[in-house]
Amino acid sequence: MVRGVYGEGRVKIVDVAAAAGVSVTTVSHVISGRRPVSAATRARVEDAVRRLGYQADPSARGLRTQRTHTLGLVVPDITNPFNTELAAGVQEIAFTGEYLTVVCEAPMQGPGLPAVLRRLTARRMDGIIIGRYGAGRADLDLVTASGARLVRLGSRLADGPGDVVRAAETEGMRDLVRHLVRERGYRNIGFIGGEQGVEPGGERFEGYAQALGDAGLTVPEGLVAWTGFTREGGRAGAARLLDAPHPPDALVCANDLIAIGALDVARQRGLDVPGRLAITGYDDIDAAAMVTPALTTVLNPAREIGRSAARLLLDRMEGETGPAREIVLAHRLVRRESA
Amino acid sequence: MVRGVYGEGRVKIVDVAAAAGVSVTTVSHVISGRRPVSAATRARVEDAVRRLGYQADPSARGLRTQRTHTLGLVVPDITNPFNTELAAGVQEIAFTGEYLTVVCEAPMQGPGLPAVLRRLTARRMDGIIIGRYGAGRADLDLVTASGARLVRLGSRLADGPGDVVRAAETEGMRDLVRHLVRERGYRNIGFIGGEQGVEPGGERFEGYAQALGDAGLTVPEGLVAWTGFTREGGRAGAARLLDAPHPPDALVCANDLIAIGALDVARQRGLDVPGRLAITGYDDIDAAAMVTPALTTVLNPAREIGRSAARLLLDRMEGETGPAREIVLAHRLVRRESA
DNA sequence: CTGAAAGCGCTTACAG
DNA sequence: CTGAAAGCGCTTACAG
CATH class of the missing domain: 3.40.50.2300 (Response regulator)
Incomplete structure (x- = not known):
């Protein structure tokens, strides 16, 4: 029966010292390894620690070490x-x-x-x-x-x-949008952000804008919406952008949840994704691979x-x-x- | 400038006592409220605590109180x-x-x-x-x-x-399966569990079996699979059950992740859900409402x-x-x- | 209503 | 290589 685990009252360092026939100083040093101890003594102490199931009290240790x-x-x-x-x-x-x-x-x-x-x-x-x-x-x-x-x-x-x-948020979004433009040929690309002014929305927007600039494009008039980093935010943003005079052929979303909300709107309106409308997320949360169609996104490590x-x-x-x-x-x- | 926050060295209870002109005993009692202190003294102490930004050291307190x-x-x-x-x-x-x-x-x-x-x-x-x-x-x-x-x-x-x-896991699953049988008319209902022997798989299986029993049905031969509580487990289980001699018209899954995996298989095989095959989950994680079709499930609080x-x-x-x-x-x- | 002092269980100078 | 003792910052009997 291990005292201190099953007995009443915890085992303290003095108990270990007594059991090993050394001072508490030595027990402490064996445990911390902060000063050389003879092999024989060390063995006796380690044995006592094991037998008694000693575990130093964190409050006492913390009080002394200030950690x-x-x-x-x-x-x-x-x-x-x-x-x-x-x-x-x-x-x-x-x-x-x-x-x-x-x-x-x-x-x-x-x-x-x-x-x-x-x-x-x-x-x-x-x-x-x-x-x-x-x-x-x-x-x-x-x-x-x-x-x-x-x-x-x-x-x-x-x-x-x-x-x-x-x-590298900005770079991540830039690569994603670059992929949309170069590989997929989308041109009229909208953006749905989270709450305005709340990062990482701004950095991601910047990556989006940079990629468009790199391709000789500009951020399309009226195709940027700031809502919230939620599925609901994505629904609101997508609905607004799709009702714009020149509706987008791609929707870049500031995170996966927003993209999932945008997907809801596309489905509800019968818009084929990605045939008629591309939708992208960011973060690559588990759900990104569970929705239909599965989200193209950026893995945030x-x-x-x-x-x-x-x-x-x-x-x-x-x-x-x-x-x-x-x-x-x-x-x-x-x-x-x-x- | 609040000492102890911006100064070097933390404010201790003695500092508060000195500032308030009382003993540390009194400061301690004002803070803990464990003994009556005159209104005037209390006010002085509380003021000093505030001015100095005093926060008791948790290690010291813990060492003393053993908590x-x-x-x-x-x-x-x-x-x-x-x-x-x-x-x-x-x-x-x-x-x-x-x-x-x-x-x-x-x-x-x-x-x-x-x-x-x-x-x-x-x-x-x-x-x-x-x-x-x-x-x-x-x-x-x-x-x-x-x-x-x-x-x-x-x-x-x-x-x-x-x-x-x-x-109430068993009851939850029983209600769900009862719904499938009574409200929806499914009869050949399979079950995909997690790892065999790992709860809450057993309790949920029991609820499933009870509901079938209550309806005069038995657990269908060869339509129970134990895999893992994951999407992958769901895929494996669904594939196996759908290849059975008498394939199920409904798949009851031990959790939502399994159900999402089953959904993958249904989609891949072109099986309409729920027209041709019903699929249910358990837990109601966020993803349950994100997949298509959205999962019928049981909310686990x-x-x-x-x-x-x-x-x-x-x-x-x-x-x-x-x-x-x-x-x-x-x-x-x-x-x-x-x- | 208030205070002096013991003691919680460690670590670490200090000393040998 | 080892030990006696101070002290970390609190709370709480004990005393008045």
């Missing part, structure tokens, strides 16, 4: 598949480093972010990843002032403190973004003190049926 | 939309109670679960929710022996220690399950000592186009 071994991740919407993948990537790396991860939701707009950040800094996170745009300078300073390491997702290094991880962000944080916590870094991840065009 | 104010949630797959909703529900309640939530992934089979559980108990979670079937008695005992409160999801109260939250589990845990941590409880949540039939 919680915990990471915070803040995203606008936990249930969004993109953020879920992101979180999975963070967890994957954090877990191997014996860190725990706390994922919190904070709405894209409004006062939610500082409140959530304060909660996280109050709990002394060792590192915080802000996985959303729209974090102001004051929000970011809240994090760094707390002593937590900071990684921002999506924005640019110049926008504030901490390291940055982002995908959510999991890899999460992994990179967590690695950056772990590096910093292990003492890496170099200048701020920016990691830009490649996108990938995913050609399916809708364009 | 981490943290909840753990273990699920088989973080990226599964059902689990994501579940986690969102847990977080929602935990957050209002000032608890942080750590979501961990542990594979459905294999030695992953005890390892993850050990990690969580090592970190002294105040409560743990096991959101997956297949947790053995030893796993559960690991949790309770650590002192953490336990809530199990999905299984029955009799299966082990802790409180239980579950949805993931978020509410999460909320209930978290509430149970918070109650217990506030001292609730009654006997173990089991909360059973209602399902809801969602009629769409596929059946």
Whole structure:
């Protein structure tokens, strides 16, 4: 029977020391490996740790070391598949480093972010990843002032403190639209964005506009709609653009959900996709490959973004003190049926 | 300029006490409200807390109180939309109670679960929710022996220690299949399950079998396939059943992903759904309403399950000592186009 | 209504 | 190679 697991009261470091016939100092050093211990002593201690099922108390350790071994991740919407993948990537790396991860939701707009950040800094996170745009300078300073390491997702290094991880959004959209123009011959290409002014809508729009410019085209008059990053937004945007005087032959959407909404409208109006109307998404969430026709889209490497962000944080916590870094991840065009 | 936020070194309770001209005892009591403090003193202390931006150190507090104010949630797959909703529900309640939530992934089979559980108990979670079937008695005992409160999801109260939250799975499937038989007149109804022996496949199968029994029907020979809870599993299962000597006129699937895979096969074979073949899912994940035809399915109240589990845990941590409880949540039939 | 002091369980200078 | 002891920042009996 393993005491401390089945017995009353937890096993403490003094119990291990007594069992091994050494001081707590030595037990601590065997566990941390921060100072040489003779092989014989080490073996006795390790044996005692195992027999007693000793696990150091994280609060006691944290109080002494001023570290919680915990990471915070803040995203606008936990249930969004993109953020879920992101979180999975963070967890994957954090877990191997014996860190725990706390994922919190904070709405894209409004006062939610500082409140959530304060909660996280109050709990002394060792590192915080802000996985959303729209974090102001004051929000970011809240994090760094707390002593937590900071990684921002999506924005640019110049926008504030901490390291940055982002995908090449503009380039991704440019490649997609270039494909539409060059490979598929579409000419009158509309754009449906999310909420106006909310990233990554702007960057994706820019890629779209660049690709048109590169092809000697301009953004068609009246064929840009800003709605919301949802299926409903896609329906509203598609309906509006298809009712324009010169309706588009292709609809480039700022994300997959919007594209799925656009698909609804096309189906409802009996428009063949991609024969009569091409529709493209962005992100490549699971649903993109489930709808009919399957979406042509751009893979946004959510999991890899999460992994990179967590690695950056772990590096910093292990003492890496170099200048701020920016990691830009490649996108990938995913050609399916809708364009 | 708020010291402790922008200054070097954090504000400690002694700093607040000095600023307010009282003892740390009094500051502590003002914050916790655990003993009466005169209005004037309280005001001075609260003012000092605000001015200095004081936030108690969680490690110090935890060391003293033996609580981490943290909840753990273990699920088989973080990226599964059902689990994501579940986690969102847990977080929602935990957050209002000032608890942080750590979501961990542990594979459905294999030695992953005890390892993850050990990690969580090592970190002294105040409560743990096991959101997956297949947790053995030893796993559960690991949790309770650590002192953490336990809530199990999905299984029955009799299966082990802790409180239980579950949805009425069998009843949900029974209602769905009853609908198929009575309202829609299907007679030769096949079943595609997940991995054999992995819940909630068994409970759902039982509901299917019960509904057939109630209608004087039996489970049709050769029309049951156990594959996996994935789109791929659905494809394999549907292909097999449709090649049977007496192919089914309806395919009841153990979850939505399986149903989406079955839909793939129907489309590929040119089978009209639901005219020639009905297909149903279970869970009502977002994608269920995105595919064509939209899935008829059963809503599995993931978020509410999460909320209930978290509430149970918070109650217990506030001292609730009654006997173990089991909360059973209602399902809801969602009629769409596929059946 | 308020305070002095013990003690939670670790890690880490300091000393030998 | 090893140990005695200070101290991390709180909460809570204990005392008045």
